[in-house]
Amino acid sequence: MGKLVGLILKYALILAVFCGIAGLLLxxxxxxxxxxxILNQEKAKIAGQQxxxxxxxxxxxxxxxxxxxxxxxxxxxxxxRGYSSDIELLVGVDPAYQxxxxxxxxxxxxxxFGARIxxxxxxxxxxxxxxxxxxxxxxxxxxxxxxxxxxxSRAVFDGIRQEVENFKKxxxxx
Numbered sequence: 001m002g003k004l005v006g007l008i009l010k011y012a013l014i015l016a017v018f019c020g021i022a023g024l025l026l027x028x029x030x031x032x033x034x035x036x037x038i039l040n041q042e043k044a045k046i047a048g049q050q051x052x053x054x055x056x057x058x059x060x061x062x063x064x065x066x067x068x069x070x071x072x073x074x075x076x077x078x079x080x081r082g083y084s085s086d087i088e089l090l091v092g093v094d095p096a097y098q099x100x101x102x103x104x105x106x107x108x109x110x111x112x113f114g115a116r117i118x119x120x121x122x123x124x125x126x127x128x129x130x131x132x133x134x135x136x137x138x139x140x141x142x143x144x145x146x147x148x149x150x151x152x153s154r155a156v157f158d159g160i161r162q163e164v165e166n167f168k169k170x171x172x173x174x
Contacts, residue, residue: 052092080159114152
């Protein structure tokens with residue numbers, strides 16, 4: 001019996017050492033890669049802003065200005081809970097709050113279903129529409145979502161609509 005307890009303790013100690021080393025290595029790798037992840041996210045955001053407003057010269061509190069100082073529209077960051085992940089996107093709206101573009105920055109939705117929000121035809125289907133009226137057809141709106149991904153489509157629609165409403169309130173416009 002004493003020999004068995006000694007053997008169990010020996011293997012428990014070996015396992016604890018390996019787990020400790022693995023945990024330490026994981027922490028070191030995370031600490032090394034975290035700044036790179038943040039830098040890459042910022043680069044993706046800047047690239048998304050350029051795609052939404054190619055002629056942008058300056059962004060001030062979400063307002064996009066051209067080099068001549070004209071207001072081009074607004075860029076809003078949207079975070080919405082989809083079916084299986086948080087969806088991060090940028091939406092560009094003109095001064096009348098009509099949707100001018102959509103850039104998905106991050107998502108981990110179901111491949112072949114919800115992940116199709118990254119496809120060009122999904123973003124194109126929203127162009128020119130009023131952000132205030134952005135609702136899924138199943139909710140009484142005019143927009144079709146992605147077949148088999150109603151939750152993801154609804155999350156994008158509701159997230160954009162809510163963010164535009166919040167932005168308008170912050171600017172004192174209704």
